Amino acid sequence: MSTEITASMADFLLYALLAGLSLALVAGPLGSFVVWRRMAYFGDTLSHAALLGVALGFVLDVSPALAVTVGCLLLAILLVTLQQRQPLASDTLLGILAPSTLSLGLVVLSFMHDVRIDLMAYLFGDLLAISPGDLAWILGGSAAVLLLLVVLWRPLLAVTVHEELAMVEGLPVAALRLALMLLIAVVIAVAMKIVGVLLITSLLIIPAAAAQRHARSPEQMALGASLLGVTAVCGGLALSWFKDTPAGPSIVVCAAVLFLLSLALPRR
Numbered sequence: 001m002s003t004e005i006t007a008s009m010a011d012f013l014l015y016a017l018l019a020g021l022s023l024a025l026v027a028g029p030l031g032s033f034v035v036w037r038r039m040a041y042f043g044d045t046l047s048h049a050a051l052l053g054v055a056l057g058f059v060l061d062v063s064p065a066l067a068v069t070v071g072c073l074l075l076a077i078l079l080v081t082l083q084q085r086q087p088l089a090s091d092t093l094l095g096i097l098a099p100s101t102l103s104l105g106l107v108v109l110s111f112m113h114d115v116r117i118d119l120m121a122y123l124f125g126d127l128l129a130i131s132p133g134d135l136a137w138i139l140g141g142s143a144a145v146l147l148l149l150v151v152l153w154r155p156l157l158a159v160t161v162h163e164e165l166a167m168v169e170g171l172p173v174a175a176l177r178l179a180l181m182l183l184i185a186v187v188i189a190v191a192m193k194i195v196g197v198l199l200i201t202s203l204l205i206i207p208a209a210a211a212q213r214h215a216r217s218p219e220q221m222a223l224g225a226s227l228l229g230v231t232a233v234c235g236g237l238a239l240s241w242f243k244d245t246p247a248g249p250s251i252v253v254c255a256a257v258l259f260l261l262s263l264a265l266p267r268r
Contacts, residue, residue: 013237015130016247020233022142023191023203028226029149030187031208032218033180034201036160042079042181043201045098046188049075051197052105053189054122061203065137068192075085075101080178102197125248127237134193141190142234145183148218156180157218164268195248203229206255210262 034043050068057067079097083090109117121129132136149156157164159176167173184204191200211224236251 005025010043012130013241015132015135016127016237017233019130019135019138019194020127020237021230022139023187023194024229024233025205025226026142026146026149026187026222027191027204027229028207028211029153030145030183031204031220031225031229033156033160034184034204035208035212037180039181039184040201040205041094043096043188043204045079045101046072046075046096046185047197047200048102048194049105050200051122052101052108054192055105055108055112058117058241059108064195065134065189069141069186069189072103072189073182074265076181076185077178077218080131080181103251112132122192124199124246125192125194127194127240127247127251130193138190140188144192145186148179148183148236151174152179156264195251199248199252202252203232203255206234206252206259210255210259213262214265228255232258252258 034040048072052220053068053071054064054070057064075097079093082088082093088096109119155166155171155176156179156268158169158171159173163173166176187204188200195203207228208221208225210228212222215221215224232251232255233259235254236247236249239245239250239254240247
């Protein structure tokens with residue numbers, strides 16, 4: 001019996017490690033674009049909307065992962081459309097949508113008395129409860145986003161550096177901007193199980209911000225952010241395993257410590 005329990009514990013720890021590492025690898029380069037383009041608030045809005053996707057998934061009796069992904073993609077498209085057509089400033093629009101979608105999700109969940117929902121797991125993640133199906137979803141989503149980032153790296157970088165010049169050179173600026181937002185939406189949907197709705201953007205931003213201080217090129221920053229994210233995942237899981245702390249917040253705390261250490265080192 002003890003051997004079976006030990007094997008089971010090793011399995012879920014391995015699932016958690018693989019899921020966290022795959023997310024960290026893709027969050028590094030994608031988070032670099034979030035930092036460069038100052039899209040942190042956009043990421044927060046999408047992450048808050050993820051809870052609404054969870055609620056709609058339960059209402060419609062579909063997979064919460066699928067519902068969150070579709071919901072984040074639709075909200076990303078809605079944000080792009082509203083930014084182009086509404087006179088409101090982008091930060092004002094995001095400031096309206098972020099709390100509205102989160103609150104609507106909580107209200108919808110409150111009406112579902114017949115469904116048992118671990119709200120804390122969705123808000124702060126439940127990395128140590130990842131199933132083989134969850135792992136397959138996380139690995140597949142992360143791999144797809146990473147592949148698309150590799151393909152679109154140079155066009156996205158050109159648009160990030162100088163949109164007007166990229167437009168003159170014939171690059172589809174609007175389509176690339178939308179593609180970047182959709183990639184962020186997919187990563188947020190994938191990451192919800194790992195660090196939760198309220199902490200998703202921290203895994204995108206903190207490693208990238210720490211790597212930015214010491215990188216000499218965009219590629220170095222993306223690679224450094226991935227390595228720092230991997231280190232934060234390993235440190236957070238170790239802290240959770242040995243000290244019984246919540247896994248998602250532990251990962252974010254480790255990432256924050258790495259950022260503080262990067263501030264202490266001389267800037268390159």
